[in-house]
Amino acid sequence: MAKPISMEVWNPSGKYRVVSTKSMPGARWIRLLTDNDCRLEICTDPKTILSVDDILALIGDRCDGIIGQLTEDWGEVLFSALKRAGGTAFSNMAVGYNNVDVEAANRNGIAVGNTPGVLTETTAELAASLTLSAARRIVEADQFMRAGLYEGWLPYLFVGNLLKGQTVGVIGAGRIGSAYARMMIEGFKMNLIYYDLYQATRLEKFVTAYGQFLKANGEQPVTWKRAATMEDVLREADVISLHPVLDKTTYHLINPERLAIMKKEAVLVNASRGPVIDELALVEHLKANPMFRVGLDVFEDEPYMKPGLADMKNAVVVPHIASASKWTREGMATLAALNVLACHLQSFRGQQLI
Numbered sequence: 001m002a003k004p005i006s007m008e009v010w011n012p013s014g015k016y017r018v019v020s021t022k023s024m025p026g027a028r029w030i031r032l033l034t035d036n037d038c039r040l041e042i043c044t045d046p047k048t049i050l051s052v053d054d055i056l057a058l059i060g061d062r063c064d065g066i067i068g069q070l071t072e073d074w075g076e077v078l079f080s081a082l083k084r085a086g087g088t089a090f091s092n093m094a095v096g097y098n099n100v101d102v103e104a105a106n107r108n109g110i111a112v113g114n115t116p117g118v119l120t121e122t123t124a125e126l127a128a129s130l131t132l133s134a135a136r137r138i139v140e141a142d143q144f145m146r147a148g149l150y151e152g153w154l155p156y157l158f159v160g161n162l163l164k165g166q167t168v169g170v171i172g173a174g175r176i177g178s179a180y181a182r183m184m185i186e187g188f189k190m191n192l193i194y195y196d197l198y199q200a201t202r203l204e205k206f207v208t209a210y211g212q213f214l215k216a217n218g219e220q221p222v223t224w225k226r227a228a229t230m231e232d233v234l235r236e237a238d239v240i241s242l243h244p245v246l247d248k249t250t251y252h253l254i255n256p257e258r259l260a261i262m263k264k265e266a267v268l269v270n271a272s273r274g275p276v277i278d279e280l281a282l283v284e285h286l287k288a289n290p291m292f293r294v295g296l297d298v299f300e301d302e303p304y305m306k307p308g309l310a311d312m313k314n315a316v317v318v319p320h321i322a323s324a325s326k327w328t329r330e331g332m333a334t335l336a337a338l339n340v341l342a343c344h345l346q347s348f349r350g351q352q353l354i
């Protein structure tokens with residue numbers, strides 16, 4: 001077992017021991033726990049990603065609930081240790097459960113929470129930022145300026161793609177995919193084609209109403225289409241943004257065959273999960289198609305990029321920051337604390353968010 005790691009302790013005499021594997025922004029989540037008779041222990045070890053052994057040491061002999069991070073591997077080993085320590089509650093500080101073996105949690109009687117919703121707009125805004133950065137070559141142009149290469153305006157200097165009137169393709173039109181679609185439609189008057197297992201009725205109604213508004217004001221109306229296949233989106237769209245959950249149906253959803261049917265000058269954005277794209281295939285595609293551009297917030301083997309990606313001028317890459325606004329991260333921390341309290345600790349008396 002790993003040696004004990006550094007901790008910050010709040011309300012040392014609290015009845016319930018709750019552990020957070022990381023410091024999280026804001027004070028509200030801390031107050032929620034301490035006001036409800038929890039002794040909160042926050043791991044302050046500088047190591048970025050804790051191993052299973054590190055977390056076993058944090059759980060120790062007694063732990064009622066724990067807040068973990070998407071970089072951690074929550075499976076049988078940790079859930080059975082939490083059960084042995086008397087725990088009943090785990091919350092991921094993230095949307096979804098792709099780092100969590102929910103069946104193992106169930107087997108061990110541990111309820112599992114996550115933090116959706118509060119990061120929808122923030123994540124969609126980052127996807128929109130990546131779209132613009134890739135389409136208008138912002139990072140390349142910034143680097144060019146800083147390198148002192150600008151000698152004056154030229155007709156061909158950093159020519160990119162106009163979004164207005166083009167087609168935005170969304171794969172996974174759930175909370176974030178729909179918010180992103182609205183931003184691109186309202187902001188840039190793009191037409192929508194989307195693929196999801198379910199119909200995005202509210203999104204469709206929004207585009208219809210916005211199209212009618214534009215028409216009534218003498219502008220070209222925007223349109224929507226629900227694609228029968230993902231391939232239809234890839235073939236038709238000028239910009240494609242990926243927002244599905246990561247599971248076995250979406251692992252390497254973007255592969256060499258699907259890259260090959262996309263437009264040569266398309267923009268591809270991923271702010272969902274890295275393994276949704278076969279990243280090695282993407283690097284090859286970027287090399288062969290210099291006008292094809294990507295904006296990536298997530299990577300297949302985080303924190304690493306596949307060989308060659310960092311050299312590609314047609315890729316904009318940021319380190320998984322899509323939910324990184326102060327309001328959102330504080331909200332995620334609050335939701336994670338509420339998950340642990342509300343579902344699983346008897347001390348919970350009812351608190352209001354915000």
Ligand SMILES: NC(=O)c1ccc[n+]([C@@H]2O[C@H](COP(=O)([O-])OP(=O)(O)OC[C@H]3O[C@@H](n4cnc5c(N)ncnc54)[C@H](O)[C@@H]3O)[C@@H](O)[C@H]2O)c1
Pocket residue numbers: 095096116117119123171172173174175176177195196197198243244245246249250271272273297298320321322323
């Ligand atoms: N980069 C970040 O920091 C960040 C932040 C938040 C969420 N995320 C990720 O973004 C994604 C979307 O989150 P959300 O809150 O919108 O989730 P959501 O559940 O609201 O939406 C996911 C959508 O994907 C669809 N889907 C599932 N399988 C599919 C398939 N095979 N093909 C097409 N669509 C499919 C679902 O029907 C659903 O509509 C998740 O993967 C989440 O982990 C990333």
Ligand SMILES: O=C(O)[C@H](O)CO
Pocket residue numbers: 070093094095096119322323
């Ligand atoms: O799913 C999430 O919450 C993100 O990837 C981190 O904000």
